Amino acid sequence: MTLTNYWWLLIWMFTGGILLEILVPRRRELVCGKMEERWDTVSALILVIPYIIWAGYRTDAFGDTRAYRMAFRNAPTQLGQLTEYLSTITKDKGFSVLTVLVKCIIGNSDVLFFLIIATIQLLCIVYICRKYSCNYWLSMFLFVASTDYISWMHNGIRQFLAITIVFASTELLIKKKYIQLILIILLASTIHASMLFMIPVVFIVQGKAWNKKSVLCIIACIIALFFVDQFTDILDTALSTTQYSGMVSDWEEWGDDGTNPIRVLVYSIPMLLSIIGYKQIKASDNPLIHITTNFSILAFGTALLSMSTSGIFIGRMIQPTFVYAILILLPWELKNIFTEESSKLMQIFTVIGYVAFFYYQMHITWGML
Structure with missing residues (x-):
């Protein structure tokens, strides 16, 4: 299940997207006071399942995966050891608490740990994009083709976990429920302190x-x-x-x-x-x-x-x-x-452009293709 040919990131996005678009009809639902067409929840989840699996079974060859793997393996397996363990952690202790809680439940499987983190991250993305994006497939394509999927779900998972938790609270942002939103941001900041940056941003x-x-x-x-x-x-x-x-x-x-x-x-x-x-x-x-x-x-x-x-x-x-x-x-x-005809043309140009950027980033910059 380990991803060795990174072209599959785009191959599945195109083939899976086309099949789901043909086989599963869209449904109409109320979004921000207007009736909109949206993907069915099940088909939206099916599209991202391979990306969860690939993130869980990734190798140590890219980014800080090895550091996260070693941190998980070194974490205690009993809650009674949590206080002593946290005394050795100097920053972002929320992620360390989550690591220990997960390890107490699942045991020493770092692959399962990565799968759980990837599932939380992508479920947050799917929840918001399926509800608020006017083109769910294009949103998921842009996430993958921009290489943000690789950058953040195969690397930098602590910060991206914090980001997706806040992203899942978009409805609070729209409705200006600042107290609840700030509490969620503060919770996310225990996973990665950079999220404190979002407190002034939600007002700006x-x-x-x-x-x-x-x-x-x-x-x-x-x-x-x-x-x-x-x-x-x-x-x-x-x-x-x-x-x-x-x-x-x-x-x-x-x-x-x-x-x-x-x-x-x-x-x-x-x-x-x-x-x-x-x-x-x-x-x-x-x-x-x-x-x-x-x-x-x-x-x-x-x-x-x-x-x-x-x-x-x-x-x-x-x-x-x-x-x-x-x-x-x-x-x-x-x-x-754009006009309807120009819109279709612009979407085609966007897909082509992002595929080109995917190749540039993955092959020329990172040497992964």
Whole structure:
């Protein structure tokens, strides 16, 4: 069950998607006050099952899988040992608690542990995309073809687990139930502290698309880009008393030269399309589309800043905003800001473009194809 030919990531997405589209009729349901066509829950789950299995049976060849595997194997098997074990953990203890709880239930199978984590992550993605995306298949395709599936479910699983938990709370964001949402963010931050970044973000993205708050944020990122040395000094001082102290010196020591400009271009697509389709976004009067547009602006600003600072650290701040921009906003833009004929053509171009990016990232950058 271990994935050895990574082309299967796209092969299954196309073949499975076509079969499910033909065999399983869509159903109509109420979404944000409007009747919309959506995939059936069972077919939506069937599409992602192989990706859960591949994430569970992955090898140590990519990313930090080996580190997570060793951490799981070294975790205690009895709850009575939890307190002593946590005293040895210096950060993000929520994930360590989850690791021990899971290990107490399933035993020493690290494969089963990875399967459980991958299941939680993808179920959160499926729940939101099936409900809120106007094109569920395209959302899942973009997640895989952008290589975010590999980047986050075969690597960086702790942060992505935290991201998907918050992403699953999108309804609270739409309804402005801030207390419940902030409590969930605080819970997720025990798994990965970077999620604290989302507390101010949930207020910034509220309101109309391209409002003053989101525009000021992108201006701030551009200013920081021009004064990057001063920005890194301020960042180093601000983080000096946190678990991320020394982050700036770490990325300089590791030779981290920032996020790849081609990936930054990919991250910018939803934001650029929101400029082209601003009238349609405004006319839609859809609070989720306005929110995700503002997320796309923050994603672009952060990506731009990470290009000249750190792809490992600053680049990681993109993903909590990018999941909204690529999984929800981009399919809506392709469907709604063009004519019906142009929309189909743009979706074809998007699929071709992302397949090309998949090849570039997997073959040229990572050497995995």
